Structures are given as C-alpha cells and as structure tokens.
Amino acid sequence: MICPHCSYDNLPGSExxxxxxxxxxxxxxxxxxxxxxxxLMEDTVSQLQPRQAITLRPAATVKQAxxxxxxxxxGAVLIxxxxxxxxxxxxxxxxxxxxADPVVDHTARLVSDFMTPxxxxxxxxxxxxxxxxxxxxxGYRHLPVLQDGRLLGMISVRDMLRHMTCxxxxxxx
Amino acid sequence: xxxERENGLEERAVEATLFMAExxxxxxxxxxxxxxxxxxWRIAPEQSVAEAVALMREQRVGCxxxxxxxxxLVGLFTERDLLRRxxxxxxxxxVPVAMCxxxxxxVIHPKDPIGAAxxxxxxxGYRHLPVVDADGRxxxxxxxKRIVHYLAEHFPSTIYNQPPDPNVVPRNPEGA
Numbered sequence: 001m002i003c004p005h006c007s008y009d010n011l012p013g014s015e016x017x018x019x020x021x022x023x024x025x026x027x028x029x030x031x032x033x034x035x036x037x038x039x040l041m042e043d044t045v046s047q048l049q050p051r052q053a054i055t056l057r058p059a060a061t062v063k064q065a066x067x068x069x070x071x072x073x074x075g076a077v078l079i080x081x082x083x084x085x086x087x088x089x090x091x092x093x094x095x096x097x098x099x100a101d102p103v104v105d106h107t108a109r110l111v112s113d114f115m116t117p118x119x120x121x122x123x124x125x126x127x128x129x130x131x132x133x134x135x136x137x138x139g140y141r142h143l144p145v146l147q148d149g150r151l152l153g154m155i156s157v158r159d160m161l162r163h164m165t166c167x168x169x170x171x172x173x
Numbered sequence: 174x175x176x177e178r179e180n181g182l183e184e185r186a187v188e189a190t191l192f193m194a195e196x197x198x199x200x201x202x203x204x205x206x207x208x209x210x211x212x213x214w215r216i217a218p219e220q221s222v223a224e225a226v227a228l229m230r231e232q233r234v235g236c237x238x239x240x241x242x243x244x245x246l247v248g249l250f251t252e253r254d255l256l257r258r259x260x261x262x263x264x265x266x267x268v269p270v271a272m273c274x275x276x277x278x279x280v281i282h283p284k285d286p287i288g289a290a291x292x293x294x295x296x297x298g299y300r301h302l303p304v305v306d307a308d309g310r311x312x313x314x315x316x317x318k319r320i321v322h323y324l325a326e327h328f329p330s331t332i333y334n335q336p337p338d339p340n341v342v343p344r345n346p347e348g349a
Binding site: 093127139157 | 195196197200221222223226229230235252253255256257259260261265266267288291292294295298300317318320321322324325328330331332333334335339340
C-alpha cells in the first residue's frame with residue numbers, strides 16, 4: 001500500500017503510513033461501482049419506508065392470525081407482548097409447515113405455539129446491503145424493523161426489489 | 174499532495190459513471206435460464222391439498238405446479254392459496270387442488286430477460302413464476318429467493334463482506 005503523501009510502501013492494510021504517519025484508512029474504503037451499489041452501501045432501512053407492523057398478542061389464536069393476514073393482505077404477522085416487545089413472527093411458511101394438517105384442525109390453538117420465535121430483525125439505521133445479505137443468507141421474505149430496540153415496522157423482499165428496480169429504471173431514461 | 178488525492182477521487186467518480194448502468198444492463202441482457210430455475214414439482218389437479226402440502230413440506234418449497242397429465246400446466250398452488258383459499262375458507266385438506274389453485278398463472282420463458290421476471294414479481298407481488306417452453310410445457314420455477322440471490326451476488330464485495338452485526342466493531346484489527 002503506497003502512501004499517497006510520501007510514496008512509502010507500507011504493509012497492506014496499514015492504518016497509518018510508517019514513514020510519515022499519514023492516515024491511510026480512507027484508501028481502503030470500498031468504492032461503489034454504480035448507483036445501485038452506492039445505494040446499497042449508503043442508504044438505510046428507512047429509505048424503504050417500513051410499513052407499520054401488524055401485530056398480535058401471543059394469546060391470539062391461529063384463526064385470528066389468518067383473519068388478520070387476509071384483512072391486511074400480508075404474508076406475516078408479528079407477535080408482541082404487552083410492552084410491545086417482539087416475541088416472534090407468524091408467516092405463511094409456518095402455516096404450511098406446522099399448521100396445515102390433514103387430520104387435526106389447529107386453527108383454534110394459540111398462535112404462539114406455531115410462530116417462529118425470536119426472528120432476525122434489522123435496525124432502521126442498518127444499510128440496505130446488510131438487509132439484502134440477511135434476506136439472501138437467511139432466505140427471509142420479511143424482516144421486522146427495530147428503532148432503539150423498539151418495534152417500528154416491517155420490510156419485505158418486495159420493498160427491496162422495488163427499490164433496486166426503481167434505481168435501475170432511472171438510469172435507462 | 175492533497176490535490177493529488179482529490180484527483181484520485183475524481184477519477185473514481187468518473188469510473189463510477191462509466192459502470193453506472195451495469196445492473197440495469199444485466200437485468201436486460203441476461204436471461205432467466207442463467208438463474209437455473211428449480212425443477213418444477215408437479216401435482217395433478219385431482220390430487221388433494223394434503224398431498225400438495227406434503228410435497229411442499231418434503232421439498233421445502235412454497236409452490237407446486239398443478240399439471241394435467243405430464244406437460245399441461247393448468248395452475249399453481251402456493252402458500253398464499255393455502256392461506257386464502259383453504260385455511261381461511263375453512264375447507265378440509267382433503268379437497269382436490271383444482272378447487273383452490275391459482276388458475277392460468279403468469280409464466281415466464283427461459284429466454285426472457287431477468288428484468289422482466291423481476292418486474293412481474295414486483296408489480297404482481299408474485300413469489301414464484303413457472304418457467305415454460307414455447308409450447309407451454311413447464312421447465313422449472315423461478316422464485317423471488319433466487320432473484321434476491323442474483324442481486325446479492327451482483328455486488329459480491331459489498332454484500333458478502335457484511336458483518337454479522339453492523340453495530341459491533343472489533344477492538345483490534347483482524348488478520349494474521
């Protein structure tokens with residue numbers, strides 16, 4: 001890593017130039033190749049305008065959860081306790097893998113028996129790159145958004161697609 | 174010296190404008206077949222919802238194709254159908270899939286650009302698009318998960334270098 005100030009050849013990854021003590025940290029900063037990448041690196045979750053979270057208490061039944069999901073046309077509801085603390089997420093995938101049963105009708109049972117406890121969350125200040133990584137690695141379609149530890153809303157994979165294709169569209173014009 | 178550095182940054186900015194439309198271009202030129210859609214899991218319209226659910230659980234997928242015979246795609250049965258048309262409607266899982274599937278689903282062809290698939294998914298809110306050949310025979314299923322992976326691998330250095338927790342910074346520099 002050549003120091004731009006004194007041309008001294010430092011070890012790669014050095015934070016300061018060995019010779020003139022100049023700050024080298026900026027040189028290793030990742031550089032965005034295009035506007036989409038820059039948006040991923042710099043924009044935060046707030047850019048996606050998280051929708052207000054639809055929540056239920058753990059004492060709600062599966063039937064109620066299904067009704068709420070239908071009414072709001074959503075694929076996942078969040079389960080919170082009385083203080084608003086996030087306990088779990090109940091999604092269509094839970095319906096498929098746990099609730100749907102040819103013999104027993106589970107719809108009268110508690111939603112907390114079937115929810116996915118302690119879901120992965122993102123903060124309002126996390127970058128979109130972090131969100132995309134979480135969605136890719138975890139295979140999540142929905143991520144609850146927290147602000148200062150409190151539940152704020154939810155973002156979905158569709159919001160992410162919309163944001164990225166929107167950036168692509170503005171180029172082609 | 175400071176001037177030199179500023180100059181360098183400016184060069185980078187120019188570089189950035191040159192590559193500006195890379196994702197936009199790739200979405201237009203790269204085709205759906207490049208994403209290797211997953212094999213289509215088929216079910217006959219007269220089979221029961223319970224059988225469809227069992228197949229989806231076993232294969233860990235969110236949708237199965239409803240096919241008449243071997244090759245005629247008549248519908249799609251997804252998690253959303255299970256929610257809306259079966260559980261919410263209070264139907265037993267023994268009803269045939271034909272009663273609660275999505276008829277004539279929106280399909281995509283392997284030669285279509287990836288961008289077209291993304292647009293369909295985003296506008297229609299679809300998570301799965303059946304990939305069919307020119308005669309309408311199902312070849313596979315393209316899921317939104319695969320699209321997310323495509324977008325992530327498009328920016329490997331940005332996405333794959335994400336820390337497990339962005340708010341925690343190591344106290345000491347890492348490395349050998």
